[in-house]
Amino acid sequence: MRLLSGAWKVIVGIKDALVLVFMILFFMLLFMALTASPNPIVVGEGALHVNLDGVIVEQPEPVDPFAVLTGSDSAIREHRLRDVVSGIRAAATDDRVTAVALDLDGFLGGGQSALGEVGDALQEVRDAGKPVIAYATAYGDDAYQLAAHASEVWVNPMGGALVLGPGGNNLYFGDALSNLGVTAHVFRAGTYKSAVEPFSRGSMSPDAREASQALADTLFEAWREDVSRARPDANLDAIIASPADTVEAANGNLATAAREAGMIDRIGSRTEWQARVAEIAGEDSRHGFRRIPLANWIAANPRSGGGSNIGVITVAGTIVDGEAPPGTAGGETIVELLREATENHDFSAIVVRIDSPGGSALASERIREAIRNAAAAEGDIPVIVSMGNLAASGGYWVAMAGDEIVAEPATITGSIGVFSIIPTFEGVLRDLEIGADGVATTPLSGEPDILGGLSPEVERLFQAGTDDIYNRFLTLVSEGRHMPRERIEELAQGRVWAGATARQLGLVDRFGSLDDAILVAAEEAGVEADDVNVIWIEEPVDSFTEFVRNWSREEDTEATAPRDVWTMLRPDPRAILSIMLGEMRLLLDGPAMQARCIECPVDVVPGRGSGDATTRAMLLGWLGG
Template structure:
């Protein structure tokens, strides 16, 4: 046994060292590449000729978190707000003849598609044209395509079309958990609070199915209406074709026949037709625009981006987007201390997370001496909505996800797995409930009741915050709470938000309310130091070491997403 123990320790040591070395070279490579980019001669701003086409690349991410750590060494990337402003500028720029968008591999979320779609509709009111190209079209990129003057696909049978109703599947792990011996005790407050149910149930709950089906039906209904209006196709006929499967695994010729696209043409032929040198990337256009016409009025509106899960502390888990009270306070205080900033807009994209962190951030917003408006992007649900409710006015896109007012706790337990591995764990305990957070002790009904009562207090606090901030009677709020999730267009009708609109609509409303005739927008981006960036890279390395050192229990205990009350809705629609 002693020999085996030595061999085991040697293997673990070697794996740890290999992991360290690999990660070290990854870090070193990134730093060297970054320094090289930083020191290399900067590309001159491209000259934009007359009759140019602004080219939008939607296969890349346009950040809404106010920071991209990799840009520390190579600044210049544009964010989503700058993307919107580039379309505004192109609309009045005499050199720009039109916009060209390749929608293949688009990673825009629904809220961003809505906001860009509205911009394209404004752009088309001029004599300028919007050309859309897609070799493969589905519901997500086609809904953006219909905002173009011309939709083009290649004349190829291998080009795919998949337009349908919807399909969503969610794995349920209860039987697997029982088999392995890893269980989750999930404590919900709110009948519709569904997070974690797939760990303790073997099928979808009636409440979750009802909630998610309503949302999916509404999104599909919006899709049919938008396509029908923009392409001038009878709504009933379009719906029948889609639900009958005529547009699934279809071809560009099918879409052309049904007036859903305008032309069959290869991409290279289209570019040749318009002139290869007449296309200007949005990056070059933004750089050139800022150099030539950088408006900088004294009075300003500040934008703070809040994207990702909400955590009480930053646990150093790499570059994963996250929101913490500390990171929020740093940006918020800078905006408050800037005398030129007259109002603050929070652009929120968050499924929620730590209840405590959400409450701390809410309190800072609620007590702000400057007006704070909220712009909900893709999602501000549960803890994300908790934060949002602190704002004076809340805007959201039609298909933004919000609400999910409820609380849940996840308590993992590996007691059965430990028994299967024939491990004997000896414990010492003094005090009732001292083992309530143990991964390996039996979780009793009394433990469950204790945690439920704690979560119930958190839920009531959540309700009180929303009731006060949104001026909704408690009995009315209870009907729309319980963990129910709402689309933006539903939320405005029940008082959870004030208006349907995107980021720019929120900015314009604040400017109008503050009676600012001329103002600039200042984005409060995170001030990353090289030390913070390196620490972010080191996060994953520490996780590997901890797992190999069998420090899993301590890591889980420190994770905000276990044991503690959560306000969380991490599902995609």
């Protein structure tokens, strides 16, 4: 009886605890509903506070509402590019906004092409006669690309500005894998398809170096043109050619060196910057100046529309088979989104926004085919492709669904090539003196044999399959770009191009942003610009998540962790480890046949998908099978 009595007390205790938890959650939600602003998107007058703490992305990853409620959401903030651009542009013509306070203290980047769009929006504000006042403790390339469009650039006395430029080292695992007894069987089509080199070599090949250097030079020139056009008095040549001499001439003070080089206008603390903005926007005892938080401003200024629907489907992130959440381009997810959209709406045109390095060749073809099917179902309507930061390999494969391609000069595209990887571990077993033996009934029995190594028959099959998909890729590009196949073969070979070069080569049609692509789509469909109604073809946010997101809309707090110049220069071991583990995971878990551009430069943000928990989980997953 004592045992039963004790067990009953435990059950009652668990029940009481669960009731208590649910009651606490209920009253929390009730309190949130009662104390929330009756209209959270009402904004007043003041300076638009463009606080870009975090990163700018094409498609943010999903928000975990429970993590937000419990305060355990430590993910780096992601700002949707189109929201940032539209919000800043709306400020140019709205009398409620007296200035733009561009807060870059916690900004971690966003890609050169995307930042060009944000910079253009900032320029519109300046052209409208409104000041744009930027502040950061330290400016790197991305932050300064935006700050250059400001009418006043402020920097912390203990900060500065340096131009790093694209470039750096990649990891090559060929020798390490060989020493471990792992053989990476790589099959590729395309002379410049250097994605497989990290697994087969100990260093960069001459062909890959040639292509990468050309790409880096083109991107850097585009960056310099953008910055010089926005800030013509900045002496970029001096600080790029010999940064140490420039800083030493200023007695080691980076902030003074940046000012003397014309890169910044004022040296001052955040409080002094706030006081400067308050001179224009008015004072506020809590925030220093009267401000309009960017998130509230975006919510208060939804995009207006006309009567003709133009659908925009986004292909962002690595292209994978099956379903995937926003931020990753799941083939079946995008196919289903397009199917539902065409069932529920009548479209005059479709715009495909791509920001992807590619991935699965099969999923890339599934998406391309679904786009063409959607256009046919709507009566053969125009399809316009808009390229963001990156539309390479599988991303370019998807672009072949378009009738016209719009890209930015700094877009990274091309990489028309295919590769496959099969790791085998016969060397590991040999070193451990473990044998692998068996019987076969056909040349393919037990193949691919990751224990004993691939047979010549299997190697021939994989190379033939790789060549076949590459030939399909070439045919798609030849037909999509209306160019002879021989010419496409010259431009392909896995080589990566900047948008500026790609346009000269005929791989894209014109320069422009997403908004420009929408206007092109309207023109091709015979729709007047003011009659366009943009429908974003994306997964809807459930009501609970939307409620939490609205309730937790940022209080417009300051950047939590401003970085000085030296922190900016210091490499983050977590980011480097994340790259290494990601590439090894591609070798072990990725699809065997890929149209992916690993060599394309992609911003790695410390803490975004590269934190300690993620790293531990990946390691434990491999070690535990």
